[in-house]
Amino acid sequence: xxxxxxxxxxxxxxxxxxxxxxxxxxxxxxxxxxxxxxxxxxxxxxxxxxxxxxxxxxxxxxxxxxxxxxxxxxxxxxxxxxxxxxxxxxxxxxxxxxxxxxxxxxxxxx
Amino acid sequence: xxxxxxxxxxxxxxxxxxxxxxxxxxxxxxxxxxxxxxxxxxxxxxxxxxxxxxxxxxxxxxxxxxxxxxxxxxxxxxxxxxxxxxxxxxxxxxxxxxxxxxxxxxxxxxxxxxxxxxxxxx
Numbered sequence: 001x002x003x004x005x006x007x008x009x010x011x012x013x014x015x016x017x018x019x020x021x022x023x024x025x026x027x028x029x030x031x032x033x034x035x036x037x038x039x040x041x042x043x044x045x046x047x048x049x050x051x052x053x054x055x056x057x058x059x060x061x062x063x064x065x066x067x068x069x070x071x072x073x074x075x076x077x078x079x080x081x082x083x084x085x086x087x088x089x090x091x092x093x094x095x096x097x098x099x100x101x102x103x104x105x106x107x108x109x110x
Numbered sequence: 111x112x113x114x115x116x117x118x119x120x121x122x123x124x125x126x127x128x129x130x131x132x133x134x135x136x137x138x139x140x141x142x143x144x145x146x147x148x149x150x151x152x153x154x155x156x157x158x159x160x161x162x163x164x165x166x167x168x169x170x171x172x173x174x175x176x177x178x179x180x181x182x183x184x185x186x187x188x189x190x191x192x193x194x195x196x197x198x199x200x201x202x203x204x205x206x207x208x209x210x211x212x213x214x215x216x217x218x219x220x221x222x223x224x225x226x227x228x229x230x231x232x
Contacts, residue, residue: 031215032214032215032216032217033211033215033216033217033218035217035218035219037155037219039149039155043224044205044222044223044224044225045147045155045205045207045219045222046222047218047219047220047222050210050216050218050220051216051218056220086154088154088155090155090157090218090219091217092214092215092217094214094215097169098157098169098171098172099145099157099160099217100157101147101154101155101156101157102154103154104154104155
C-alpha cells in the first residue's frame with residue numbers, strides 16, 4: 001500500500017496540458033526531494049524529474065515539476081501521443097527508511 | 111553506453127528460491143548505490159531493496175524483509191537479489207536501477223534495466 005497518493009488517470013487533447021498531483025506526508029515529501037518517473041508497459045521506467053524540479057539531460061522542457069509542503073506536481077505541456085504512459089512520483093520516507101512510489105497515474109491523450 | 115541488464119527470472123513454485131542478477135556497464139559501478147524495484151501484474155511500481163556502494167547499508171521493503179537478500183560484487187560490476195520462501199504475491203517484473211543522491215533526501219533512480227520476470231506458481 002503506497003503512502004503517496006496520485007489520481008488514477010488524467011487525460012487531455014494533443015497540445016494541451018495536464019498536471020498530476022502527488023500527496024504525501026511530513027516524513028516523505030515534506031522532508032525529502034521528489035522524483036517523477038515515466039513508465040511505458042514493457043519498457044524500463046525513465047527518470048523525468050529529480051530533486052523536485054530538475055530535468056535530466058534529454059528530457060524536454062515540456063515536463064516540469066514542483067513541490068509545496070507535503071505535495072508535489074508534475075506538469076506536461078504540449079501533450080503528445082508519445083506521452084501516453086504511467087507516471088509515478090517517488091521519494092525517500094525518513095520515518096520508514098524505505099523508498100516510496102506514488103500509486104501511479106495513467107496519462108491518456110484524447 | 112550506460113546499461114543495466116537483469117537476468118535470472120523464471121517460473122518457481124511457492125516456497126522456492128531464485129537468484130536475480132543485474133550486470134552493469136558503461137559506468138563505474140562501485141561509485142553508485144543500487145536498488146531493486148518490482149511491478150506485479152496490473153499494479154504499480156514497488157521499491158524492494160537498497161544497497162550502498164560498499165554494502166554497509168542495506169534496506170528492504172517490509173513485504174520482503176527476512177526472505178530476500180540484496181548483495182553486490184563491485185569487482186564483477188554486478189548486483190544480486192536472492193529471493194527465498196517465494197509467494198504468489200512476489201510474481202512481478204523485477205528491475206534493477208542505479209541510485210543517485212548524496213544522501214537519502216536526494217534519492218532518485220536515473221538508470222534502469224529492462225527487467226526480468228519472476229512467476230511464482232504451482
